[in-house]
Amino acid sequence: MRSLARTLENRLLRDIVLVCLAVGVIGLSYGAVAVTSGFAWWFPALTGVLVLAASSEFLFVGIIAAGGSPIAALLAGLLVNARHLPFGLAVHDVLGRGRRGVLGTHLMNDETVVFALAQDEPERKRAAYWLCGLGILICWPVGAALGALLGSAVRDTDALGLDAMFPAVILALILPALQDRPLRRTALAAAALALTVTPFLPAGLPVLLALAALPLFTLRTRKKATP
Amino acid sequence: MSDTAVSDAVPLPPTLAAMLALAAGTFLLRLAGPALRARYTLPERAEKLLEVSAVLLLAALATTSALTEDQAFTGPARPLGVLAGGVLAWRRAPFLAVVLAAAGTTALLRLAGVP
Incomplete structure (x- = not known):
């Protein structure tokens, strides 16, 4: 972790930390939504670790909560996550091999892919990808668990405008490429x-x-x- | 969301199984790209196009999640919040400012009664 951080300069490092924190806050709203929809508190945290793909988890919980079948929720989630296939083609060189490669593959998501693509050198690509990925692996489930526990306190997540954060995060991250x-x-x-x-x-x-x-x-x- | 939810009834075993299948399937989708790349080497031009593809997917994701919810328009509050964040990002504002501006703008608009 330390050697990863040393490869990156401060500005990039700060951006990665902030993205992870933002993901944690989105996780807070995810946990709150899941609990108020009737899920046990550990469910959003567990999906956070195992699925680790925000939009598919929101969708999965939303479909079940609306009375949809688990099969429908599963298929919708897989459909939303299908973009990871082209992502994997684009960032295959940062994932690592063997047991480490399994974790590297699991860390693939919208944010880690943008950070990897935004770097020029292979070493920096790898460092940015892993640092952001590990940060999200911690912040997303922890945010979801906290959100679930505070479920009643943050019940009306819409009032806080948290739903505007995810698109804003993605937009801010791809802006440099759009020059x-x-x-x-x-x-x-x-x-x-x-x-x-x-x-x-x-x-x-x-x-x-x-x-x-x-x-x-x-x-x-x-x-x-x-x- | 639903007020009638029974907190000890969810997740039922089928829901839990579906979630585990989602986790496994998602991992396989993540694995498919690198696995394909290990077998075939691509020309530089194709590499560039794959990077472009990733940006296109993300641009479409940001746009649809900013403007739509359940296949319909969200109402102006969320997209205006995202726009505020986007303008700040374009002006190279710090990342935290971008995120807070997006959430803050949307929250204030909703407070003012904008859906």
Whole structure:
């Protein structure tokens, strides 16, 4: 952990700590929502450790709480998490091997992937990924457990605006990558596409469908590449 | 959420089993990418496209989670909060300011009666 931290400079280190804390606060709202939906206090904490993928857990708990079947909740959760497959293709070189690789793979999530992608050198990529991943592995379940215990106190999480935190975190993290103009335009198209199909498709699918915008990027960059 | 929930009834064994299956399935999804990469080497161009794909997924995720809930518009409070955070991030404000501005703006708007 120490040697990981030494590889990164202060600003990046601070950003990682803050992202982990933000994830902890989102975990607080997750735990509170789960408990007020009728789950035992340990359930959100356990899913936090074992599933370790926020949006799928919110969805899973929400579907069960609304009276949906466990199978429906399972399928919806898997659909939302399908984006980890392309994530894994993109960050395969930071995960490690053997037993360490199992943990490295489990730590893969939206935040760790962005931090890894934002670094240039392999060593920094690895350090940022692992530090953020381990931080989230602690903060997310602990936040969920605390939220569950304080369930009644933070019952109305909407009033605190906590639901605006997750999209803001992701947005802030990808902004530097979006300074690249072809990428920015492609990302806007991807977002617009996902938004357009959201009313008609089950959760998770619109985000995957955003990949259909990828040819836009290849067209734009190829035009520039040819003399 | 539901007021009629029975706290000792959830999680029932099927719910617990579904959650464990979700954990296992999610791990396999995470494993699939690196496992594929171990078998095939990709040209540099394809590497770049995979990175771009990850950013596209995240952009779509941020947008849909900012604007929609249960397949419908959330109401303006949440997206305006995210926008406030986004503007601060764009102006290179510290990360904590971004997160607090997002939650704070949304909370204040809701306090003022904006859904």
